[in-house]
Amino acid sequence: MAINYTWDCKTVDVKTIDGNEDTVFNVHWRLTGTDDTNTVSDAFDGTVNASATVYGTQILDTSDLSSFTAFTDLTNDQITGWVESAIGEDEVTELKTNVSNQIAELVTPTQETKTIGE
Helix, strand or coil: CCEEEEEEEEEEEEEEECCEEEEEEEEEEEEEEEEEEEEEECCCCCEEEEEEEEEEEEECCCCCCCCCCCHHHCCHHHHHHHHHHHHCHHHHHHHHHHHHHHHHHHHCCCCCCCCCCC
16 A cells, blocks of 8 residues: 655745735645555445545744745745644654554444444
């Protein structure tokens, strides 16, 4: 099972800091993993690659804006780098492990949900 991870860090909170308009100070992120080998049933009786997502927010350190980038020049990759740096390598690894475990549960369930009395 090879999982491809994708960050979506395009939703941000901005404010003016030290005269820099639209300074990103908080990022609403999503980390999605998609299994390129295993598929699962979808809601329309088809199949899709197994995937899972975790999400959160990350406040960024804005104390040094010497390399400020204008909002219109920002990219998802750049903001993803900021988020990964702020979160830290160990936490990024934990997030990816969480996504991987969710995908494994989708592919080979170890539990099921039942309704009592029906």
